[in-house]
Amino acid sequence: MRLQYPTNVEIIRVPCTGRVDIIHLLKALEDGADGVYVAGCEEGDCHYLTGNLKARKRVVYVQKVLEDLGVEKERVAMYNLSAAQGPRFVEIAKEFTAIVTALGPSPFKKHRAKAA
């Protein structure tokens, strides 16, 4: 479709969002991501039945971790869309980029920012 979406979005493809685990979300934040979102299939449409439901639970877990650490839980989010929805993919990329931009750089990068 050649639709444009923000360049700051790094895509990691997985066969099903059920493959995404808590540690992946945490590692992304450790490695400098200001925000992480998981884009899975619409609920009820998962080819593997419950993959996207598990992903959502794990996103909620990490949101709770962020809350416990005093960090905005909006930095981690779950979205659901069909693989055919190109424009929605772009909409989500733009929406999440806007949310994270408004939140500012990740508080987990303070030390690294100083060292740089």
Next chain:
Amino acid sequence: MIIAERKPIEEILAMVQDFKKILVVGCKGCVTVCNAGGVKEVGILASILRLAREKEDNPLTVDEHTLERQCDPEYIDQLDGLMSGYDAVLSMACSIGPQYIAARFPEARVFPALNTCFMGGALEHGVWAEFCQACGDCKIHLFGGLCPIARCSKSLLNGPCGGSSGGKCEIHKEVDCVWHLIVEKLMAQGKLDQLLEIRPLKDWSSSRDGGPRKIVREDLKI
């Protein structure tokens, strides 16, 4: 198996606040099965600790290692040579683990990352309940295969108390009255008359009440 749960993050952060480099040691035994202290959970805790300390601009180096179990000295020996350079060790086993590590490495500062909760089993994936309190004198066969010591809030041996209502224990609406379950089970088996026999006072000396316990198998000692 032993069911444990990770301590709240604030508590663990407080334990390691003065340190710069720590080792988190997991266990592939019970705590892996109850998803509290296995390889995965070690990774998650290590990551959370790093993130929390990055945020405070006081970085923490966290290394990860998981042992087969932390309740046999031979497995703890495997930490030999891996322990140098760490300000502290965080054990993610049940509390036996940190005790064993502390005994084997007297110089090390050892902290428990988990709260050891109870002995039990899984009800469904992600849910565990208490089934045994190690009274040392198992008599579940007298109660239709259910344990009134562990599952009755008062550990009664002779039938439900007045607090049994709608099959639930008065302490909480989600706690089953095990005596209700025992009676129903024995009724279904046609063995309700088993309960007519009055159980005498339990001999608690085989339980914790007799002091720390030890079992010796002479035939197994080298």
